Amino acid sequence: MYNIIYAEGGICLSEGFYADGISAGLKAENAKDMAFIYSELECEIASIFTTNKMYAAPIKHFYAKGDFKTNFVLINSKNANAMTGKAGLDDIGEILSNVKNVVNPLMSSTGVIGVRLPKEKIINGIKLFDFSKKNSSEAAKAIMTTDTFSKEISFKVKLENEKSFNIGAIAKGAGMINPAMATMLCFITTDAKVSKDEMQELLYEVTKTTFNAISVDGDTSTNDTVMLLANAKSGAYEREAFKEALFKVMHFLALEMVRDGEGATKLVTYKVTGAKNNAEAEVVAKALSDSLLVKTALFGEDPNWGRIASTVGASGAESYEEKLKICFDNLCVYDKGQFYFDKEMEDKCAIVMSHKKFTISCDLGIAKGEFKSYGCDLGYEYVKINADYRT
Amino acid sequence: MYNIIYAEGGICLSEGFYADGISAGLKAENAKDMAFIYSELECEIASIFTTNKMYAAPIKHFYAKGDFKTNFVLINSKNANAMTGKAGLDDIGEILSNVKNVVNPLMSSTGVIGVRLPKEKIINGIKLFDFSKKNSSEAAKAIMTTDTFSKEISFKVKLENEKSFNIGAIAKGAGMINPAMATMLCFITTDAKVSKDEMQELLYEVTKTTFNAISVDGDTSTNDTVMLLANAKSGAYEREAFKEALFKVMHFLALEMVRDGEGATKLVTYKVTGAKNNAEAEVVAKALSDSLLVKTALFGEDPNWGRIASTVGASGAESYEEKLKICFDNLCVYDKGQFYFDKEMEDKCAIVMSHKKFTISCDLGIAKGEFKSYGCDLGYEYVKINADYRT
Numbered sequence: 001m002y003n004i005i006y007a008e009g010g011i012c013l014s015e016g017f018y019a020d021g022i023s024a025g026l027k028a029e030n031a032k033d034m035a036f037i038y039s040e041l042e043c044e045i046a047s048i049f050t051t052n053k054m055y056a057a058p059i060k061h062f063y064a065k066g067d068f069k070t071n072f073v074l075i076n077s078k079n080a081n082a083m084t085g086k087a088g089l090d091d092i093g094e095i096l097s098n099v100k101n102v103v104n105p106l107m108s109s110t111g112v113i114g115v116r117l118p119k120e121k122i123i124n125g126i127k128l129f130d131f132s133k134k135n136s137s138e139a140a141k142a143i144m145t146t147d148t149f150s151k152e153i154s155f156k157v158k159l160e161n162e163k164s165f166n167i168g169a170i171a172k173g174a175g176m177i178n179p180a181m182a183t184m185l186c187f188i189t190t191d192a193k194v195s196k197d198e199m200q201e202l203l204y205e206v207t208k209t210t211f212n213a214i215s216v217d218g219d220t221s222t223n224d225t226v227m228l229l230a231n232a233k234s235g236a237y238e239r240e241a242f243k244e245a246l247f248k249v250m251h252f253l254a255l256e257m258v259r260d261g262e263g264a265t266k267l268v269t270y271k272v273t274g275a276k277n278n279a280e281a282e283v284v285a286k287a288l289s290d291s292l293l294v295k296t297a298l299f300g301e302d303p304n305w306g307r308i309a310s311t312v313g314a315s316g317a318e319s320y321e322e323k324l325k326i327c328f329d330n331l332c333v334y335d336k337g338q339f340y341f342d343k344e345m346e347d348k349c350a351i352v353m354s355h356k357k358f359t360i361s362c363d364l365g366i367a368k369g370e371f372k373s374y375g376c377d378l379g380y381e382y383v384k385i386n387a388d389y390r391t
Numbered sequence: 392m393y394n395i396i397y398a399e400g401g402i403c404l405s406e407g408f409y410a411d412g413i414s415a416g417l418k419a420e421n422a423k424d425m426a427f428i429y430s431e432l433e434c435e436i437a438s439i440f441t442t443n444k445m446y447a448a449p450i451k452h453f454y455a456k457g458d459f460k461t462n463f464v465l466i467n468s469k470n471a472n473a474m475t476g477k478a479g480l481d482d483i484g485e486i487l488s489n490v491k492n493v494v495n496p497l498m499s500s501t502g503v504i505g506v507r508l509p510k511e512k513i514i515n516g517i518k519l520f521d522f523s524k525k526n527s528s529e530a531a532k533a534i535m536t537t538d539t540f541s542k543e544i545s546f547k548v549k550l551e552n553e554k555s556f557n558i559g560a561i562a563k564g565a566g567m568i569n570p571a572m573a574t575m576l577c578f579i580t581t582d583a584k585v586s587k588d589e590m591q592e593l594l595y596e597v598t599k600t601t602f603n604a605i606s607v608d609g610d611t612s613t614n615d616t617v618m619l620l621a622n623a624k625s626g627a628y629e630r631e632a633f634k635e636a637l638f639k640v641m642h643f644l645a646l647e648m649v650r651d652g653e654g655a656t657k658l659v660t661y662k663v664t665g666a667k668n669n670a671e672a673e674v675v676a677k678a679l680s681d682s683l684l685v686k687t688a689l690f691g692e693d694p695n696w697g698r699i700a701s702t703v704g705a706s707g708a709e710s711y712e713e714k715l716k717i718c719f720d721n722l723c724v725y726d727k728g729q730f731y732f733d734k735e736m737e738d739k740c741a742i743v744m745s746h747k748k749f750t751i752s753c754d755l756g757i758a759k760g761e762f763k764s765y766g767c768d769l770g771y772e773y774v775k776i777n778a779d780y781r782t
Contacts, residue, residue, distance in 0.1 A: 051705070053704040053705075053711070054700050054710070080697075082697065082700075083697060083730075085713060113695075219682060219684050291610060296774055300778030306474060307504070309504060310612060312444075314611040314612075318444070320444070321474055321476060334505065341505065380771050382687075383771055
């Protein structure tokens with residue numbers, strides 16, 4: 001048995017980790033725009049990067065290093081250092097050579113694509129770093145781009161043997177499948193004594209049902225990164241406890257990202273059951289959370305179950321009109337060929353849809369496959385943010 | 392040799408075809424909402440229907456008939472007769488039993504999903520049909536839903552042997568990959584003496600580069616239909632001439648649909664070249680025309696070439712930062728690692744993007760694969776139309 005208890009501290013709750021956010025003048029008005037994560041001890045690293053073939057310079061820099069440990073990550077917002085070729089990679093080398101007394105320093109960037117990093121500003125910013133700071137929430141703020149709130153979470157995990165370890169994370173963005181140049185970044189720290197292979201395995205597994213189950217607009221950025229740093233300082237570890245804590249961290253942050261989806265006003269869970277298998281359920285759940293028609297119906301608070309049915313049918317997964325069941329929370333509007341959608345039901349459903357959080361369930365009625373995805377609505381604000389991003 | 396000459400008449404240019412649109416009270420304010428297409432002679436049929444597994448009752452009705460000829464199609468707007476089960480199919484049978492002196496009558500519907508057809512209104516509407524009318528443009532108006540203009544086109548094809556045939560079409564909607572419940576429908580008539588097998592083969596082939604190369608919002612409706620009716624009345628036919636005329640008809644209407652995409656203000660051609668093969672070029676071209684980020688950048692008239700590069704990279708097709716070239720019309724902004732994107736170029740590109748029609752070219756620099764897709768921008772008006780569709 002183990003207990004997972006919420007505790008403040010973010011990435012600095014984990015013993016031996018330090019972090020802060022500073023202003024290097026990349027953003028306007030002295031907003032925080034550079035963060036660091038530093039560990040007293042060298043860390044094992046697990047990571048998942050974007051599948052975008054135009055992956056950015058920081059990811060190239062990481063891939064070029066092979067197998068290694070690190071104790072330092074520098075993160076900047078406002079500039080993605082993507083499509084910058086060899087020059088972008090050289091910039092990273094030069095910048096990181098200014099960070100003293102660290103092992104295999106890493107960099108991560110988010111912002112506009114196709115512009116060289118403002119190297120001088122960043123190098124000057126490094127001078128403001130204080131490795132004794134435990135300001136996780138300032139680091140969380142510094143990595144924001146179009147985010148409207150910063151995102152962090154941390155838990156203490158108490159094991160049966162009186163030992164305990166900590167896990168914490170900061171994140172930004174609004175989807176691994178994500179919006180604008182608002183790349184999804186997530187940095188997780190832990191003092192658990194977990195092996196590199198095991199944490200990489202768990203990171204992949206947990207990502208499937210968390211960051212890979214959310215959608216804001218179906219795009220995949222050049223810079224998407226999830227990085228897990230483990231310094232083993234607690235000496236404690238237990239696989240199931242760690243996995244559950246990791247899920248809690250990533251699930252919380254994934255939902256925070258959707259909630260903060262550009263212009264989003266609603267967080268909707270798409271619960272698909274009864275599919276031929278889990279993979280087909282995932283196809284349907286993601287088709288629903290990705291669909292522009294569904295997203296705009298959510299924004300209009302229009303219980304347009306026909307669009308849900310049409311999106312299920314268009315997903316490519318096995319589905320049948322005469323087996324399908326659709327519910328808004330616990331209100332069933334269509335069940336195996338029968339409508340339950342009179343004016344009274346439409347009004348009731350519209351009330352459900354006026355809430356900030358609700359669930360749309362689709363039971364395909366075929367077999368036992370299931371998957372949950374998470375999405376948001378899409379309204380005028382999304383268009384505004386994305387039509388105006390560069391200006 | 393042959394000549395393809397634009398001629399007025401729409402679907403009624405083809406000899407022996409009649410059509411009209413009437414108001415049956417499905418739409419408000421006596422707007423036209425029901426159309427017929429009638430042929431003196433029975434027609435061979437070629438058709439392509441939606442891939443949506445929740446395909447609507449009219450499509451089930453068609454599939455149930457097996458191999459047959461027809462001389463009559465009834466089309467209604469405002470109600471899709473989709474997700475209506477056996478009752479929806481029975482409604483079609485009852486409605487069509489009221490059309491006298493026709494062979495294997497067909498029905499096609501577009502509008503809201505999940506509502507039974509207003510049978511009485513439609514049956515009363517049938518009484519208003521006059522099979523001697525040649526009002527193609529009224530039929531084109533009657534099948535509109537969120538369309539802002541009606542769509543028709545026709546050509547006379549003169550063959551070397553002094554013979555000639557005609558081809559014409561009406562269409563509605565804004566994409567085979569289409570918006571809202573605004574299903575894409577297209578009805579093509581011809582008096583060419585073409586065999587069923589050959590016209591089905593040509594219809595598939597031409598659809599690939601026309602209706603299947605356009606995108607408004609990436610959704611596939613329950614009712615999408617392209618139907619080609621050939622009554623052979625001219626006695627004339629020549630494969631290459633017919634194919635080219637069919638392409639001209641479908642290409643024109645496909646671009647009309649994008650131009651009328653919900654809220655669209657721009658028609659953009661995505662020209663992808665240098666891909667590993669044509670299939671990969673198609674993947675990239677469609678990723679670009681489907682991308683919300685690209686569409687909103689178009690709306691903002693923001694020459695954000697980084698989003699173009701990122702979307703190419705995210706498409707899954709083989710692509711390399713150091714081989715890619717991106718141009719707005721003839722302005723090259725990125726070429727194999729070099730930016731040409733100073734303030735002057737940005738201003739020039741913004742002028743290109745302020746036009747109603749322009750081309751974004753991506754040369755992947757790998758091999759000779761190429762494909763052209765067509766898309767539009769996405770702005771506030773799209774959200775407005777789709778958030779409010781049912782109300």
